Amino acid sequence: MPNFKIVDMAGKEVGSIELSDAVFGAEINAAVLHAAVRGYLLNQRQGTHSTLTRAEVSGGGRKPWRQKGTGRARQGSTRSPQWTHGGVAFGPKPRTYRVSMNKKVKKIAIRSALSSKAEGNDIIVIDAITAAEYKTKTMVDMLKAVGAKKKALVLLDSVDDKVIRSFANIPGVKTAQVNTISVYDILNCDTFIMAKASAEKLQEVYA
Numbered sequence: 001m002p003n004f005k006i007v008d009m010a011g012k013e014v015g016s017i018e019l020s021d022a023v024f025g026a027e028i029n030a031a032v033l034h035a036a037v038r039g040y041l042l043n044q045r046q047g048t049h050s051t052l053t054r055a056e057v058s059g060g061g062r063k064p065w066r067q068k069g070t071g072r073a074r075q076g077s078t079r080s081p082q083w084t085h086g087g088v089a090f091g092p093k094p095r096t097y098r099v100s101m102n103k104k105v106k107k108i109a110i111r112s113a114l115s116s117k118a119e120g121n122d123i124i125v126i127d128a129i130t131a132a133e134y135k136t137k138t139m140v141d142m143l144k145a146v147g148a149k150k151k152a153l154v155l156l157d158s159v160d161d162k163v164i165r166s167f168a169n170i171p172g173v174k175t176a177q178v179n180t181i182s183v184y185d186i187l188n189c190d191t192f193i194m195a196k197a198s199a200e201k202l203q204e205v206y207a
Helices: 030-043 103-119 136-146 161-167 183-188 196-206
Strands: 003-007 013-018 123-126 152-156 173-177 191-195
Touching: 030 103, 030 183, 103 183, 103 196, 123 136, 123 196, 136 161, 152 161, 152 183, 152 196, 161 173, 191 196
Parallel strands: 003 123, 123 191, 152 173, 152 191
Antiparallel strands: 003 013
16 A cells, blocks of 8 residues: 655644555556546537638628639639638537546546556645635745645645635645546646545545
8 A cells, every 4th residue: 555644734744644555556547547638628628619601701692703704713702712701611610529438437547647646756645734814825835845846736625715715826736625636637736735634535435
């Protein structure tokens, strides 16, 4: 079982925790990770892009010149795609990019992502992450004390408005809860920080 030290918000070691092999020591499935990240990024797309076809561009109702006898190519409308200000041929139209994954595959992806962080020693476990007031400086000091890198994901065991909003103004830092965590966020961070209670919840849900 992977063993990690537990530190407090001042960076002082206060104990250790053994994390489950099933969640933090699983075999890393690169294909599933790729599918999960691709699905996450596709699901961020709105798909509202749209271009006008020749039928939707205003104007062009009159034939620009007669069919024969001018020496020029025959034309039926000034809104054909080859004309300036004409419609777009085969342009994008509104569509959905949504990709879904079944629950079993999602769990495999989460386990693989967490295991990759454990393998790279990029996990920091904190006994408790709390805030007495809305104070960004408190969280900046905590990140420095525990040795977090520039891009950090902070996993909380519950929604704590003071903690979340104290982290909100720090560039490169993102907060999440166990039920909102995504594979993309785990892989995209340089340091994965979690409260001890969050680690225990992760093991309950994904073991």
